[in-house]
Amino acid sequence: MKQTIPVYDICTISAGHQHQDLLAERLEGYLKKNYQRVHQQHGHNFYHLVLFTKGNGEHTLDFTRYTVQPWQIYFMTPGQVHSWHFKEGTDGYVIHFSASFFHAFLMQHQYLEHFPFFSGNSKEQVLNIPANGREEVKAVFEQVLKEAAGANEADMIRVLLLQLFLLVNRVTVKEPKKAVPQQKQLVLRNFRQLINKHYRRLRLPKEYAELMYITPNHLNALCQDLLGKTAGELIRERVLLEAKRMLTNEDLTVTQIATDLNFEDNSYFSRFFKKYEGITPEEFRNSLI
Structure with missing residues (x-):
């Protein structure tokens, strides 16, 4: 049976990228290189997240359509599908990391599943960063870009990504939830x-x-x-x-x-x-x- 939709790995979705486990870029530059490919529905075999800092348009995640807003962040897990329909001037940050990126680093290989935005349910994966958390979230993205472009210390990037996930989870909780055993x-x-x-x-x-x-x-x-x-x-x-x-x-x-x-x-x-x-x-x- 033929493939239902294109499924990309980190190297093939971004022309010229050489690292199969990680990609971190500013969104504007990433779009210039890859927009035609990601404009149509496609899937990933890696984790993917984007923070919009400006711009507008739409994006779909597992066939649910969302309007782009500044300081919106979304997450994707391997196997999900999406497409982008952005207008000119959209910018922010994009990060890809492989499904095995944290395996040798964390004793709990399923640790990411503790975060609701890695549930695979698109309704839990598109979030708005409140004003009081934006600068802190942006600073972590900037530090990831710096590490990825410089010494590329994988463990430092892993720590920063975990910090990002914990921070996003904390600042986007709308109300205290009862503790779940x-x-x-x-x-x-x-x-x-x-x-x-x-x-x-x-x-x-x-x-x-x-x-x-x-x-x-x-x-x-x-x-x-x-x-x-x-x-x-x-x-x-x-x-x-x-x-x-x-x-x-x-x-x-x-x-x-x-x-x-x-x-x-x-x-x-x-x-x-x-x-x-x-x-x-x-x-x-x-x-x-």
């Missing part, structure tokens, strides 16, 4: 990982609950408590997201997509898609043109 966070994280692995084959919460050695009621209660959604909703959202990604590939018929996603037939897939998206797969595909 680590065990609950772990169960939810494991559930999301299992969905990503099995969403084509397993569609029922009870099937995931069995894999996790918990009851379906416990799984649903946890999802409702932490996310305000049922376990079934999380599964459906992942199936729909993959369907949208595949619909960007004009070489794949709706029937082929339905088969790949393990639907009984094309009509069942179309009814499922329209029920939760409000439009048919064909209408969604046409809306991308």
